[in-house]
Amino acid sequence: MKAHLTRRYMFSASHRLHSDEMSEEENRVTYGKCNNPYGHGHNYTIEVTVSGPVDDQTGMVCDLVDLDAFVHAQILGRYDHQNLNLLAEFVKQVPTTENLCIAIYEIVKRGFHHAHLERVRIEETMMNSFEYAGENGR
Amino acid sequence: MVYLTRKAEFSAAHYYHNPEFTPDENQRVFGKCNNPNGHGHNYTLEVTVKGEVDPKSGFVVDLKQLKDVMSREVLDAFDHRFLNKEVPEFSTDVPTMIPTTENIAIAIWQRLAPKLKAAQLHRVRVYETPDLFVDFYGEA
Numbered sequence: 001m002k003a004h005l006t007r008r009y010m011f012s013a014s015h016r017l018h019s020d021e022m023s024e025e026e027n028r029v030t031y032g033k034c035n036n037p038y039g040h041g042h043n044y045t046i047e048v049t050v051s052g053p054v055d056d057q058t059g060m061v062c063d064l065v066d067l068d069a070f071v072h073a074q075i076l077g078r079y080d081h082q083n084l085n086l087l088a089e090f091v092k093q094v095p096t097t098e099n100l101c102i103a104i105y106e107i108v109k110r111g112f113h114h115a116h117l118e119r120v121r122i123e124e125t126m127m128n129s130f131e132y133a134g135e136n137g138r
Numbered sequence: 139m140v141y142l143t144r145k146a147e148f149s150a151a152h153y154y155h156n157p158e159f160t161p162d163e164n165q166r167v168f169g170k171c172n173n174p175n176g177h178g179h180n181y182t183l184e185v186t187v188k189g190e191v192d193p194k195s196g197f198v199v200d201l202k203q204l205k206d207v208m209s210r211e212v213l214d215a216f217d218h219r220f221l222n223k224e225v226p227e228f229s230t231d232v233p234t235m236i237p238t239t240e241n242i243a244i245a246i247w248q249r250l251a252p253k254l255k256a257a258q259l260h261r262v263r264v265y266e267t268p269d270l271f272v273d274f275y276g277e278a
Binding site for chain 2: 001002003004005006007008009049054057058059060061063064065
């Protein structure tokens with residue numbers, strides 16, 4: 001029987017929302033205080049949802065130890081206490097939480113094969129969150 | 139179609155052990171969750187039902203009935219219990235289900251689905267901790 005399993009993780013990072021394709025004025029109008037040139041930071045909470053049949057022998061969708069190890073090495077190790085704007089994926093892309101959500105989804109999709117990735121959800125603050133379930137996701 | 143979710147909490151003990159595994163395999167697969175003396179969690183249960191809003195009552199489901207079914211079928215059986223010893227689905231003596239969060243969600247679905255009237259069960263979500271939860275949408 002198929003079940004969905006979700007695990008939450010936290011990391012802290014800084015970013016600045018600024019597009020080289022816009023003028024200084026356009027950037028200020030579009031991103032408001034998020035365009036502050038010195039950047040600012042958030043405590044991000046991410047939720048990784050995987051699915052699959054519950055294994056008869058173990059009662060598990062996948063071993064949490066494997067999921068934790070992957071996320072710690074590939075996601076938290078990459079983003080925690082970093083300036084997102086300096087990372088390769090955000091050289092040409094604005095590090096909005098939408099784009100961060102897609103980047104994290106792609107890393108998990110590419111590298112984690114113990115269960116099917118359903119969705120990545122990120123809370124940037126307690127008041128806003130973003131979800132990405134792949135190009136064909138709901 | 140409108141979806142309605144009701145939350146409840148229960149606290150229970152469990153441990154993970156498959157009688158078909160050797161002691162070494164149990165230890166390797168389940169780690170510290172294999173301690174036979176058990177350990178506990180405060181579980182949060184979210185039961186989501188769906189249905190059309192009744193034009194007379196304005197309800198999707200009679201909340202009192204949903205609450206009573208959840209209390210009788212789940213909380214009375216699970217709350218302050220040792221799941222492996224006191225809940226038949228998880229009995230450690232015979233090879234049944236291991237009380238992982240996945241299987242707890244499935245067992246709760248199987249207990250609730252036949253008892254709900256009018257509204258249709260949509261999802262059972264079980265939080266083992268605030269950072270770990272399982273969703274079960276039925277067998278389909």
